[in-house]
Amino acid sequence: MRLGYPCQNLTLSASTNHSLRLKSLSNQDRVHDAIRRNLEGLESILKWNTNQGWRLFRIGQHLVPFGSYPDFPFDWVDYYGPALERIGRQAQYLRQRLSMHPGQFINPGSPDKDVRSRGLAELRYSATALDLLGASDGVIVLHLGGAYDDRQAAKDRFTDCLASEPQILKYLALECDERTWPITDVVEVANRLGIPAIVDTLHHRINPDQLSLEDAFNLAFPTWGDRRPKIHLSSQDPDKMTGAHSARIEPDDFELMLRVLPRRDVDVMVEAKDKELALSFQKEAAVV
């Protein structure tokens, strides 16, 4: 089992998610500044991870802030491609598996075609970043989004929107959510698109569709084929609404996951507010 965490490192005070206000996007100096800080953060985090034994990292979606917007002020692929290729080679040398996770605003299943096309742009931006990084085992994690009072139509639109997007599908994996789409629906859509499905342990507990966690793993893992499966591990914040991530992982949640995992060559993305600090107590289990 290998472990990782998303977006930033609190120990290093490093982030890959520096951004700017949309109003400042025309100020190229500010854009370059944010990107440079994100690339520096990424490089230092990857090095630190390998030294600590952590093997996964999710890049912040603002790596190139508003990189998917049509009025982005310059050709970021041209300008930062060489730097991304260099950092990507380093990531491979350090054996770090990279991922990205477009937010809840990315909805390929939306009935609104403008929402769909903005979503496609964000997914293409994410895939291009992973392409430049040479992340052959990279993953773009996405939720199915809304149901729009017609679940079947929403799933059909989602599938149709992405069916002819090989650049995106190469990386895309679909994750269950705590409210609308349990792992059963996610696996169904993933199979239709020929892509993998991700079980999130907290989301699954809240929205299980009558499946045990073990059932959910057994349903999702075959969608990965020869690729190494990924799952998400998180715990409920007791003071916040259902589904909110806590600062650390409850030992019980970790132990349940370990007990029912059908195989050990799994990558576990730990989603916790304390980021890399939430991984420490599990170090003894992080055996490659």
Add this chain to the structure above:
DNA sequence: CTGAGTCAAGGAGTA
């Protein structure tokens, strides 16, 4: 100077 509020993005849920 600090802390509170707003902002980019879409949808679901509640009152």
Add this chain to the structure above:
DNA sequence: TACTCCTTGACTCAG
């Protein structure tokens, strides 16, 4: 209809 939540760093503004 209008509000909140999901996330989080940037930025504004009141005090």
